[in-house]
Amino acid sequence: MPSKVIVFCPLVEFKNKPAMLMTISPHGYYEIRIDMAGGNHTVYLPIHQTGLIFQEANTIGAIPPDVERYG
Numbered sequence: 925m926p927s928k929v930i931v932f933c934p935l936v937e938f939k940n941k942p943a944m945l946m947t948i949s950p951h952g953y954y955e956i957r958i959d960m961a962g963g964n965h966t967v968y969l970p971i972h973q974t975g976l977i978f979q980e981a982n983t984i985g986a987i988p989p990d991v992e993r994y995g
């Protein structure tokens with residue numbers, strides 16, 4: 925990190941909003957830097973109400989064995 929992402933968060937009416945993911949907090953939020961209102965702002969978005977799509981494509985085809993998946 926940081927990583928370029930596209931943000932979806934109905935809480936703040938973000939849809940297809942390009943941003944920079946700075947950190948993922950263990951306290952349940954993403955720290956995002958986003959351009960809006962004529963400047964670059966830091967926004968803290970709740971993980972459980974936010975969707976992110978990373979702009980960089982995956983460079984490997986298989987999921988690494990140390991990544992846990994739920995479901």
